[in-house]
Amino acid sequence: MKYWIFKSEPDVYGIDHLKEDKKTTWDGVRNYQVRNMMRDLMKKGDQVYFYHSSTKIPGIYGLCEITKEAFADPSQFDPKSQYFDSKSKSEDPRWLMVEVKFKKKFKKPLTLTEMKSRKDLSHLKILQRGNRLSITELSKNDFDLIAKSLS
DNA sequence: GCCAACGTTGGC
DNA sequence: GCCAACGTTGGC
Numbered sequence: 521m522k523y524w525i526f527k528s529e530p531d532v533y534g535i536d537h538l539k540e541d542k543k544t545t546w547d548g549v550r551n552y553q554v555r556n557m558m559r560d561l562m563k564k565g566d567q568v569y570f571y572h573s574s575t576k577i578p579g580i581y582g583l584c585e586i587t588k589e590a591f592a593d594p595s596q597f598d599p600k601s602q603y604f605d606s607k608s609k610s611e612d613p614r615w616l617m618v619e620v621k622f623k624k625k626f627k628k629p630l631t632l633t634e635m636k637s638r639k640d641l642s643h644l645k646i647l648q649r650g651n652r653l654s655i656t657e658l659s660k661n662d663f664d665l666i667a668k669s670l671s
Numbered sequence: 672g673c674c675a676a677c678g679t680t681g682g683c
Numbered sequence: 684g685c686c687a688a689c690g691t692t693g694g695c
Contacts, residue, residue, distance in 0.1 A: 527680095529681090552690090574681050574682080575681095649687085651680095651689090652680050
């Protein structure tokens with residue numbers, strides 16, 4: 521089993537939306553590194569922290585789980601979508617997505633500020649300056665460390 | 672295949 | 684809204 525952090529702007533789609541929807545497809549990924557992780561590494565049952573970015577208090581707000589492994593993201597074929605990609609062919613889709621289900625919203629988030637202040641978490645990819653991947657992988661140890669800080 | 676210009680991300 | 688950092692694009 522693998523562990524991940526998914527980033528999203530809560531104004532666009534946050535943990536509260538997922539709680540209400542119960543599950544969602546993680547569409548709109550248009551970065552090759554992230555696509556490759558979804559395609560090659562992500563498995564049903566993997567655990568995912570839900571991180572809120574570009575918001576007043578950035579941090580980890582919830583937990584979800586992969587319910588469907590990578591499959592074609594339909595928004596790439598929709599000319600009206602902001603994620604439309606005219607160069608992607610339906611017989612060979614360029615962009616993929618996974619499905620996740622809601623598991624938990626934490627009573628208190630683990631904030632970016634707190635993560636930065638902790639030596640045992642300082643190596644996390646999400647904290648690294650200039651990191652622009654919307655999905656990063658976590659070791660089991662890091663997943664557990666974070667879990668201990670949340671309820 | 673290099674690299675400048677441009678666009679996007681995301682914390683502050 | 685600023686700006687550092689980085690990915691992508693396209694001319695050569």
